Amino acid sequence: MGTAYLVGAGPGAADLLTVRAVRLLEKADVVLHDALVSQDVLALAPRARKIAVGKRAGLPSTDQALISRLLVHEARSNPVVVRLKGGDPSLFARADEELEACRRAGIPVEVVPGISAGFAAAAAAATPLSARGIARSVVFVTASTATGEGADAWADAAAAADSCVIYMGRGQGGAIRTALLARGVAPATPVVAARSVETAQAAMWVGTLDGLADLTATAGGPGPVVLLVGEAFGAARSLALPETAASSPRPLRQARRA
């Protein structure tokens, strides 16, 4: 019987995995990977049989149970099985279900952290998530479109923190704007929308909460979008992007060098 490793693939670039993750991939027998994990990253596992999983691989999102069963199945007969997840396995990656499946099956399991998309976005934009005297709390949320009890809890958490990092916000700019304004967040609060940072499709847009619907409509193209909302991003933006007009889209690399 082998060991299952839940490994963070980071935001996209192969050099933003940890050294520990790279060494595990080098000796992996099997890699179960999210469809979003890049070919550059998969190339780090030359020995491994690679299996794409997740909804972008054609599975419905409810088939998390199938992924967990597959992980257990492979770990029963292969020494090193890597479950490679975009970003960090501990944040919005459903690691809890896969960990539980391994434990129930008696499969030893370890977690190797990775760079989550919000940290990559902040780094690429040179906009720290926290800032002395401005932002002493940073919340990570997914903007759920679910209805019913607790469906708006993400917005309460977002409004209570100084900085807010919103995952999976693509196409939800209008709803996010409405929910945060209703909780007293100022319309002029700075917003950064970062798409697919650390990939060839990287791009970044800057604006305000009041213009968020337009901002996320502009942030088209492939890949996930992370939103940074808070006063800290306004101060940082003027440092990182001194010549960028609010709401004008420009490629990330260009913005970084400006």
Place this chain on the structure above:
Amino acid sequence: MGTAYLVGAGPGAADLLTVRAVRLLEKADVVLHDALVSQDVLALAPRARKIAVGKRAGLPSTDQALISRLLVHEARSNPVVVRLKGGDPSLFARADEELEACRRAGIPVEVVPGISAGFAAAAAAATPLSARGIARSVVFVTASTATGEGADAWADAAAAADSCVIYMGRGQGGAIRTALLARGVAPATPVVAARSVETAQAAMWVGTLDGLADLTATAGGPGPVVLLVGEAFGAARSLALPETAASSPRPLRQARRA
């Protein structure tokens, strides 16, 4: 004139830096590092002149301005200057002040993300920060002992999120407990205290919010302590630490293998 790189050193282990960080250290001319950065990590920069900065290096914490000036000074006359920070440079690392100093001086600056301590703690304990149906928001705070307007804002943010990761909580267990209970967080809410994960001094304790004062008193020894507070950590703990009695300290490595 050179370039300043604000680089995340991660939680302690040399194999938890990113590949990008390692490559930068290999070619660095100067490394300005927090005193907490380990010798194993510093050994990744064989060419560099190394300068310890920060309050543990004997500077008062108010001397952030001195660090910023030193960074600018070194980058004026060395091609590759790395400012190496424990964890991730964008979170509770005062990167905003150093970025601003570089910008004002016209020094090109880039940020290379790292694994922040909260992610390392969650990975080491196999306790994801988010969990489907239980924890859809995760807040990172520092538990400030300051008084005056806004001093308690961290606790409001902590209470509003499903999972809370508290940095620099050492010795403040009683105050944190009081502040969170006053905001309606249940006394039985699970807590994990993780000390110096990914170092030789690593240890972890598990308990509840009601017992937090005892828990952080127990978490003695060298190195920073990260607290994980939330229902998600109870569910995960029973997976990662099936035989651990609440409040009994045990070494982290032993706990992971249990």
